[in-house]
Structure formats: C-alpha cells, structure tokens
Amino acid sequence: MLCALTLIVKNDVSPTSGTQGTTAAAQAILLYLAVYLFMNLGAFTVAGLIYAQTGSERIEDYGGLGRRSPVMAVCMGAFMFSLVGLPPFGGFVAKLNVMYALGNNGGWWWALVVVIGVNTIFSSITTCASFA
Numbered sequence: 001m002l003c004a005l006t007l008i009v010k011n012d013v014s015p016t017s018g019t020q021g022t023t024a025a026a027q028a029i030l031l032y033l034a035v036y037l038f039m040n041l042g043a044f045t046v047a048g049l050i051y052a053q054t055g056s057e058r059i060e061d062y063g064g065l066g067r068r069s070p071v072m073a074v075c076m077g078a079f080m081f082s083l084v085g086l087p088p089f090g091g092f093v094a095k096l097n098v099m100y101a102l103g104n105n106g107g108w109w110w111a112l113v114v115v116i117g118v119n120t121i122f123s124s125i126t127t128c129a130s131f132a
Contacts, residue, residue: 028101035094043079
C-alpha cells in the first residue's frame, strides 16, 4: 500500500494539474504511517504489560484478560481492530484515506484500491468470526 503511494508521490502520476495529487498522496502516506505507528506501539505495549504481569509469552496467557485487566483488554481490542481496519478506528480512516488518494489517480491504481478493500473485508470477517 505504501509502495504504491510512494510511486504516486515520486513520479507524480496524478492526472490533476499541479501538485494537488502529490500533496494528497503525501498526506495519505503520513497519516497511515502515524496511525500504524501508534497501533503497533499500543499493541506491543499491552503485550509487554501482559508479559510483565504473567511472566510468560504464551497465547494462553491472554485468556481471561477481560477479568484480570479489563482496561488492558479493551485497549488491546481497540489496537487489534484498528490494525485490521474496522470502522470507526484509526486504521480504517487511514486505509480509507489511502484508497481515496489511489482512486483519485485513476488508471490501474483502482486495482490496488480493490485489493486493499477485499483484504480489509476478509480480515474483518475472519476477526469477527474468531470472536464467535
């Protein structure tokens, strides 16, 4: 996703005149990087706190997290849902912004928008199915 936007910014393949397309693509890259940074930092911080609490890195240690530490469970859920790209979390907004910037450039970039959208939908379905 970021590679495609980098190509847009670097080559200025925007059909619009001036630097409007380049500015939108650069803003989309910066927003996505900032959101992705905080999503990952948050998820790994919670994982580190769970390790400090339990002394183990096994996935079984996350069982019952809602009873032991409900705040950490809610935070981990929010970070994970944001990483998947579920609305209304920041990951969804960042992906939507990237898809908007790609879509405005026309041409074969629409194929990448479709791939990003299908990937987000598939990730959302598998995430929701794992909680059922």
